[in-house]
Amino acid sequence: MKPRIALIAHDKKKDDMITLAAEYLDFLRGCQLSATGTTGGRLANELGLTVDRKHSGPFGGDLQIGAQLVNGQIDAVIFLRDPMTPQPHEPDINALVRACDVHNIACATNLASAHLVLSQLMAAGGYEKTKKGA
Numbered sequence: 001m002k003p004r005i006a007l008i009a010h011d012k013k014k015d016d017m018i019t020l021a022a023e024y025l026d027f028l029r030g031c032q033l034s035a036t037g038t039t040g041g042r043l044a045n046e047l048g049l050t051v052d053r054k055h056s057g058p059f060g061g062d063l064q065i066g067a068q069l070v071n072g073q074i075d076a077v078i079f080l081r082d083p084m085t086p087q088p089h090e091p092d093i094n095a096l097v098r099a100c101d102v103h104n105i106a107c108a109t110n111l112a113s114a115h116l117v118l119s120q121l122m123a124a125g126g127y128e129k130t131k132k133g134a
């Protein structure tokens with residue numbers, strides 16, 4: 001089965017998400033992706049990824065991803081949170097991260113852990129990262 005990955009980034013982390021996804025592009029093309037609205041829009045427009053776009057985070061997108069996760073439809077969450085900016089939907093963010101803990105779903109909330117999760121999922125699927133210039 002294809003890995004089912006949720007990709008979410010707060011505004012100041014969206015460029016990081018695009019750079020991250022570009023690095024794992026071949027692998028992510030073979031995954032089933034969900035994303036909050038604006039993050040998903042950028043992933044689709046800038047990288048051509050096929051993404052199940054939920055509502056934007058402040059309008060319930062985190063909760064929609066949380067519901068998918070609770071229903072057993074998500075294997076890992078990459079959630080690049082902005083720890084320096086207060087978010088109007090902080091309760092929704094906490095609910096999603098809590099749901100990951102309740103259901104023991106890997107949740108990477110920064111780039112370092114995102115690389116670990118993605119490279120591990122890739123290795124488990126027998127993928128190799130394409131080396132630049134190779």
Ligand SMILES: O=C(CO)COP(=O)(O)O
Pocket residue numbers: 008009010011035036037038039040055056057058061062093
């Ligand atoms: O706010 C978010 C996550 O909490 C992200 O939502 P967007 O991808 O719609 O910006």
